[in-house]
Amino acid sequence: MSDKEDCSPWEQQRTFGAGVKRRRIDFVAAAAAPTQAIQLARRTTPSISPGDRYLNIVFKNGASTEDHDSTSTEVFKPGRSATQLQPDLKGPFCEICNLPIDAIGDPTSTVSTNHESTIAHMVCLTHSHPPSHLDRSRQGLKYLSSYGWDPDSRQGLGATGKGVRAPIKAKVKNDTVGLGAKTKGNKKPQGAKVERMDAKQVRKMDMEDRRKRERLREMFYRNDDVEKYLGGG
């Protein structure tokens, strides 16, 4: 298997035995209507903000999500609908989650802090995201920044910033196992198999581990930005 891609000429290769016809390949008709019908539907399900999902659970009659802008997943428009559903509730409303602050108990001095610790409120807070992992000293980043791209903005490239944010990951396949079949590698035998290693291998693994740790440490503690972020210095 090691040099799979090499040996080109087929002419003299081992012939394919007469076994081909022995095992029949069975087929079943498609469950769907036979032809061209399968449309490539575009995804239309509007995304629901976590805040709404939560409210949907809390208020059984279901806070509607209709006034949600389905394209933005980052900006939460907290449960206005909840207010509509509970018109009889009085008292001050929280500016962040739009829920009545005195929903729970008396309006004592501790109420507001209580409110802030409710899940409904917290879920509506805009998250502060950790800065991007990109190394700030990179030449390429300098170029992109000079044209207005901010690595921490959680935006992609393009006219509207809608480009993908991370590269696509590769999956290596170097066998002829059919689509959907579990490769042998995936079917790990249950119960960890004990692997025997000689001292050299153990040493090597140890080395590798150490190197990995070192690299991680470097990444975290040698990077000004991360340090700044962590320690405010």
Place this chain on the structure above:
Amino acid sequence: MDRRPDLQGQGRFKRRKMEDTDSRNSAESDDDGGVKVGNFAQPTEVKPKKEDLDARPSRHTEGIDQLVEKTSKRKRKKEEDAEEASDPYIARQHEEPVPKKKELDPRANPYLAHRYEEPAEDEGSYNGYSNGYGRPTNRMNGVSNASSLARFPRHKSTAAMAKNAEDGPNNPFSGQPLSSQYFSILKTRRNLPVHQQRDEFLQMYQKSQFLVFVGETGSGKTTQIPQFVLFDDQPHIQRKLVACTQPRRVAAMSVAQRVANEMDVTLGDEVGYNIRFEDVTSQKTILKYMTDGMLLREAMNDNNLNRYSTIILDEAHERTLATDTLMGLLKEVAQRRPDLKIVIMSATLDAQKFQSYFNDAPLLAVPGRTHPVEIFYTPEPERDYVEASLRTVLQIHASEPEGDILLFLTGEEEIEDACRKIRLEADEMIREADAGPLTVYPLYGTLPPNQQQKIFDPAPPPSKKGGRPGRKCIVSTNIAETSLTIDGIVYVVDPGFSKQKIYNPRIRVESLLISPISRASAQQRAGRAGRTRPGKCFRLYTEGAFKKELIETTHPEVLRSNLSSTVLDLKKLGIDDLVHFDLMDPPAPETLMRALEELNYLACLDDEGNLTALGKLASEFPLDPTLAVMLISSPEFYCSNEVLSLTALLSVPQVFVRPASARKRADEMKSLFAHPDGDHLTMLNVYHAFKGPEAQANPKQWCHDHFVSLRALQSADNVRQQLKRIMETHEIELVSAPFEDKNYYTNIRRALVAGFFMQVAMKEGNSKTYVTVKDNQNVILHPSTVLQTESDWLLYNEFVLTTKNYIRTVTTVKPEWLMDIAPTYYDITEFGKGPVKSALQRTIDKVRRKEATKGRKR
């Protein structure tokens, strides 16, 4: 089923044209000839003439004509002389100088035009024929049917007018009488779905600058729409061309040949093609099929694409890197050139994406005329898709009614292997079970054109009278998914995989990996079965897998590629704001950053990201920036001839052949050429031997004996030729050190470093593993290497991603070269602590010590 009479591409090349015109000539004399005037019947047309089109002389284009004449004279002088000397035809023309009807008028020969400088009296043809270089060739008062084209109001014509012109009897573009083959093809063409909507197309085309055109594969987009455009756009009046881009070289060649046949012209005349390293066009060309990459190259030197009046981007759904870049570019060009028309053609249903991208351009969809396709799945996943696909093919052959088979596999080797096995098995079936004959054809991108054309051959007849019908089976990469339409396919076998490029910017590795296709691809594949009658598609996976394991649409190439070449192109195109450049699917920031950094290290971009002189020069080469930079710097190392050969060798498929049955022998042969310092030099040795007298005496035999690929070496030769021309244009010296020079090979290795310094690996301790510099990937040597020397530092051409990471095609280098030739990349302060840094430090120390001792000695 329509079987075309003349598909053998070579059929209509020049030599053959003689016979054609002769026979036409005699046919012509039978005619009463009343309507046709002009001397189109001259038997001598090496190049068809346009004079018949000069139906209504008018004066207003006179100025242009003269201008054209002058420029064309200058530009063509050289070519003409060469042409004249070698072309027996033209020689004959001199002997018969009397311009009588049906006789030669040398004036009519565009190649001799410069001899007749005085402006003809009846000048100023409305229809002066040229595309920017040519001149109106003859001012005879042609009043033939061709005048129907001449009377065409540009951008106001109708389908009826075009139909009239197409009906002949003379070719509306070349003025030649039309052949009977033409009329027979015309009949089948008019049955294509797009012809029903010709008027609708024309109206939308005329009204709007952008048009999105969607139609099922096989509806006639690629072959017909450019012709529709020709009649309405009349590029020859504008001295412009119509371009139609194709993502694949094969498609560009094959389709151009087909359309040349359809238009009854010689390939390379009115209809031509242009792919990397191959340009089959002339001054007469008005319709050019080209790879999208070639159009992009042209845009770099002609930022407004002024040569073109209409640009058709075909197969846009393939979303290749070049097509995507062109789309972004054309959005900008369109604003600067309101006269330019742009048609985007796509085969998928996902047309709205194109439409909205092009600011809600009008969309025309041709309803497909395909037959229903019944889809089958396997009840269980298959253990081996290749074997299962072979079985399925044979099963179809054994038990399904007449109809051809199309099997999709992933790559050249897999395909050739499958073809061989199917042939073997089918022979056995014929012998033992009286099955019908089965011809098997491979189809993939690097197949030579004459073999590609074979796939259009009809299926074999029954082996005996009344026997079972024959069948053909085409085993193809996803090239047959949409780019080429093969009629007669009734059964499709789809294992669900294709080879796809993928790029990881973090370790800077681009690789071709076998990956599951998308649902959209699967649908396209199935659709191939319904071209001529109801068909069947056998999917070698379960219905569940179809729904769960396949993604909706394939990721566009721009998200899967190393972008350094593209960024260089864009910079050359004057696009600096890469952040907001309006690509349909912008790449990941990291990928773009990598590209910018690579170009900076290669000194193609300066630290501010501006294009450098080297960068400009590098962009002139149709090569990866790495290779281009290596080639450009090679004279500094006194080996540009050798590096040129190497560059060519690295741009073609594998040179060495290693059949499984003769591995030992092949390896022995390879070791004949082996150079101790690595694979690059070994390849060079092969090339030098190949160019030697012994090999050239019988190249085919020699290649066979030495287990090298003739095809690869020949195309390397061709590539070398093309690159050499570019080098000469830019005055890059071609030099060599004498072979006896002890630094002969060292020079070459150093020159390699000038391009490939970012692809270097260092040995890890005493093990067999290496680690790539800066990216820290553990790699081992590919088993194919000839490398014998123990070397701590290796430069590699390719990183092969499998379960083990291999580096392939390697050459030994020295760390002091790295620091000397690529000081910025090997700036030791830029390296993190580790073995590479310490090794580099040791080298610095060593060099210093040496210099110190030298100094002391002095």
